Amino acid sequence: MTEIKFLGGADEVGKEAILLKTGKENILLDYGTNVQTMETPMQPDVPIDAVFLSHAHLDHSGYIPILYKNGYRKGVWATNETFELSHILLKDSLKVQKKKGLVSKFAASHIDMMYAHKRVLGYKQPISIGKSMVTMYNAGHIPGSSSTLIDTGKKRIIFTGDIKFIPTEISPGADTSYKNIDVLISESTYSYKDHPDRVILANGLRGHVKDVVNRGGTAIIPCFAVGRTQEMLVNLTGLGIPVYLDGMGIRATEAMLRYPASLKDPEGIRKAFKEAIKVRSSRQRKEALKRDCIIISTAGMLQAGAVTYYIKKLYNDERNALLLTGYQVDGTPGRELLDTGRFVQDETDVVPKMEVRFLDFSDHCDKQNLMKFFNKVKPKKIVLVHGERTGEFAEELNEKGFDAQAPKAGDVIQV
Ligand SMILES: [Zn+2]
Ligand SMILES: [Zn+2]
Structure with missing residues (x-):
């Protein structure tokens, strides 16, 4: 039995944090902050074996240094581009907080510690974390952005991160060539509308x-x-x-x-x-x-x-x-x-x-492309996160014959 615990970012756009407990390994997918409220996700309730960062944006990366402040000494995996860009954003987040008169919960030294434990991973280069295999796919959202597939040996679970399928000047669009997905944890920022051309x-x-x-x-x-x-x-x-x-x-x-x-x-x-x-x-x-x-x-x-x-x-x-x-x-x-x-x-x-x-430029996919994506991947279960209307979208998907859920922060789903 694998347990998926939503530490944050489940029914909001901000502080994304998902903890996967496979029974053998505990894998953390993103650990971000809410950039506006500075709210942070719940703490993992078990020792972590690995952290995978989907992309540089602070709502996904912003709280990873606190793990190192709290004694975590294992690796954080991401693409080269993600490490490069998140370094700029993390350092800047400290400056912004200082300017606003806020006291940051971590220091520059904890960012340095995070970077001392960085493990660069390219797309479609599977690595093993204990008994699980983890593979990152281009998510098409910003340079270096990834969707993360975890194959526990029993279940194949993919977390989309922030995802975009339509090519832009920046990105060629997401790679969705993965198959046999049991659980698709999908962002749903624009689950309620389509983007203009x-x-x-x-x-x-x-x-x-x-x-x-x-x-x-x-x-x-x-x-x-x-x-x-x-x-x-x-x-x-x-x-x-x-x-x-x-x-x-x-x-x-x-x-x-x-x-x-x-x-x-x-x-x-x-x-x-x-x-x-x-x-x-x-x-x-x-x-x-x-x-x-x-x-x-x-x-x-x-x-x-x-x-x-x-x-x-x-x-x-x-x-x-x-x-x-x-x-x-x-x-x-x-x-x-x-x-x-x-x-x-x-x-x-x-x-x-x-x-x-x-002007509705967006680096997230819209409703029609989410639907196309779900129909292509045909996961056994869809779990909606990273959205303000996840509940109503889950209901709509269930009416269309999918098995969809919209967890809240703190919820646990067993698969
Ligand atoms: Zn993003
Ligand atoms: Zn995001």
Whole structure:
């Protein structure tokens, strides 16, 4: 009997953490934080034999250093790209907490300890953890992202991580060539809607940004550092409009370009990155404010980072535009702005005059592609995680003849 315990991230988008107890090995799949609330997952209630990290985003990686603080000394497995990118994000998370006056639950030395125990794993290179075989597959979400298959000898359990099937400038799309799956633990961020066609969306964005600049405004494009920043660079350079790139996206792009093989269009990204004006000083930041231009900047959900500086300077002019380009988690300033029209961050609480729009670029699969995926893989059981509407989606899947469950944090499923 294998026990799957959900330590976090089951019925929310944040603090993903799944503990697999095969009876012989205890394997932890991701150990993230909720980047907005800084909430953390439950502690594993057994000694861990291995940690597998699906990808660099902090809602999957953000709490792994605490394991080392608490005495864990075994390995953490992930792809090279994931290690490279999560190092940037983890170190930055300490800085952000310090800036906000929060005391981090772990120190830089615990990140170093995690990295001293890193075990690089390529796609489709099975390794054994005790009696279990573990294989990672490209999840198509961001560079290095993986779905993790655990074959206990009795059951084949796969955790999708965050997954995307449609190719973008960044990723060729997920590899779903695995077979005979007993349990599919699937993310379900967009279990309730379909995404618009990405090419049409990108064309619309370019047209929109030109309109903003033609009316004498500046277009602010908040982006996640990893993935969306590079996609926006490719889409928005070459229009004859100056593009400023600010925040963590600069280092993330440099890191990604060190692994061109994992990118779908490395030359396109390299060219766009070269053309963009990288903001590395406050003088350049002020220069960006004086021009009608495009500003691509972190953080994607407006929680912190350089983008908040630009919003605070530019919100009061209706010629400017703020174009949100990714999922806005409940409780983030980005979500609040979309829901209420107010931008609230630290001491700032304003109703921006500038245009605010949401564009549904997403690095998660949508409902129709999730359904296609389930129909292709035909798992014996589907377990939905990483979503805000997992319960209703499980009901819908059960009505369609699947065996689906939507656990909550703390729940245990036996298979
Ligand atoms: Zn992610
Ligand atoms: Zn995620």
